[in-house]
Amino acid sequence: xxxxxxxxxxxxxxxxxxxxxxxxxxxxxxxxxxxxxxxxxxxxxxxxxxxxxxxxxxxxxxxxxxxxxxxxxxxxxxxxxxxxxxxxxxxxxxxxxxxxxxxxxxxxxxxxxxxxxxxxxxxxxxxxxxxxxxxxxxxxxxxxxxxxxxxxxxxxxxxxxxxxxxxxxxxxxxxxxxxxxxxxxxxxxxxxxxxxxxxxxxxxxxxxxxxxxxxxxxxxxxxxxxxxxxxxxxxxxxxxxxxxxxxxxxxxxxxxxxxxxxxxxxxxxxxxxxxxxxxxxxxxxxxxxxxxxxxxxxxxxxxxxxxxxx
Amino acid sequence: xxxxxxxxxxxxxxxxxxxxxxxxxxxxxxxxxxxxxxxxxxxxxxxxxxxxxxxxxxxxxxxxxxxxxxxxxxxxxxxxxxxxxxxxxxxxxxxxxxxxxx
Numbered sequence: 124x125x126x127x128x129x130x131x132x133x134x135x136x137x138x139x140x141x142x143x144x145x146x147x148x149x150x151x152x153x154x155x156x157x158x159x160x161x162x163x164x165x166x167x168x169x170x171x172x173x174x175x176x177x178x179x180x181x182x183x184x185x186x187x188x189x190x191x192x193x194x195x196x197x198x199x200x201x202x203x204x205x206x207x208x209x210x211x212x213x214x215x216x217x218x219x220x221x222x223x224x225x226x227x228x229x230x231x232x233x234x235x236x237x238x239x240x241x242x243x244x245x246x247x248x249x250x251x252x253x254x255x256x257x258x259x260x261x262x263x264x265x266x267x268x269x270x271x272x273x274x275x276x277x278x279x280x281x282x283x284x285x286x287x288x289x290x291x292x293x294x295x296x297x298x299x300x301x302x303x304x305x306x307x308x309x310x311x312x313x314x315x316x317x318x319x320x321x322x323x324x325x326x327x328x329x330x331x332x333x334x335x336x337x338x339x340x341x342x343x344x345x346x347x348x349x350x351x352x353x354x355x356x357x358x359x360x361x362x363x364x365x366x367x368x369x370x371x372x373x374x375x376x377x378x379x380x381x382x383x384x385x386x387x388x389x390x391x392x393x394x395x396x397x398x399x400x401x402x403x404x405x406x407x408x409x410x411x412x413x414x415x416x417x418x419x420x421x422x423x424x425x426x427x428x429x430x431x432x433x
Numbered sequence: 434x435x436x437x438x439x440x441x442x443x444x445x446x447x448x449x450x451x452x453x454x455x456x457x458x459x460x461x462x463x464x465x466x467x468x469x470x471x472x473x474x475x476x477x478x479x480x481x482x483x484x485x486x487x488x489x490x491x492x493x494x495x496x497x498x499x500x501x502x503x504x505x506x507x508x509x510x511x512x513x514x515x516x517x518x519x520x521x522x523x524x525x526x527x528x529x530x531x532x533x534x535x
Contacts, residue, residue: 273453277449389448389449390449392447392449392450392518393449393450393453396447396517396518396519397517400519
């Protein structure tokens, strides 16, 4: 998987003409979201719902609310970003990257490490709270914020969340019987599709890296590497408090370490149009996403396993 | 062939704002417009391309052909949406064949 990502990254940086058609990439992301949501739901159906689910949801939401404040403070200290741009970037880092999450679940299953199926629901719950924190930071600084019911509707019912939660519920309702019927579709091809999807994400991240020059400062690049580590530490702390398994802790670390590049960018363009979108997208997609995929996830899994025990 | 004077308004705006803009146009009585994807370009933030954009990102072009006397109402409605956003609004004189449609 990681090698596929690296291939895409290399091809993009080397300016190869390799590309994945937009519709194919969209189809693969739909497949991956459905498969990961469904498998999570089936796991919950098998093990039942307990207090850990609610605690994990609350922990994830709290992380998403609080991480933007840490990101904002770091950005204001280490870069010359304005309060507006820093808040927009902070929103990205409080929210999550579902592709990073999917990759982490795949790494865990490849290593035979079990994780809580409901982490899919935690991922969905962590998408939006960071946006509230970032808008509060901007409002506090006196800048104008354009936020309305329509934007909330778009954020909370964006396609990724609807598909992920919907597939999770389908999996939870149908359980093992449902899995028996469609396992040939959601289990066997999963790794191959993820490889191809990560090839495309490598191409996208490579373009982000190419664009990084001239858009972001060295301090911002350092932030793009340091912030996911701090997020992962916060995620680990929450996982320890809740009592998640090593696999669940690794996923919580991954969620807290990842930065959004789908839901939050669109929301920020509507709510904070004066913020520079190049900075946040370059950081989340060009710096943090490759870092998490190549160095972060293996480290989070190793740390969670070492501390909580495999 | 008989042609009639009209205005062609082209608004290039960020994709997340597309539905807000088209709704504002419809509310202002502009029911005819065309939305086109934008492949890429260059502006104050440097070069950009649609290739590699993830999710609802990038730019779209909304094109309206209207009678000259309806131009101000359209621009007022459009500016309420696009004023703070990245984009370009241009107005050009044009000719249409079937004036009753505009």
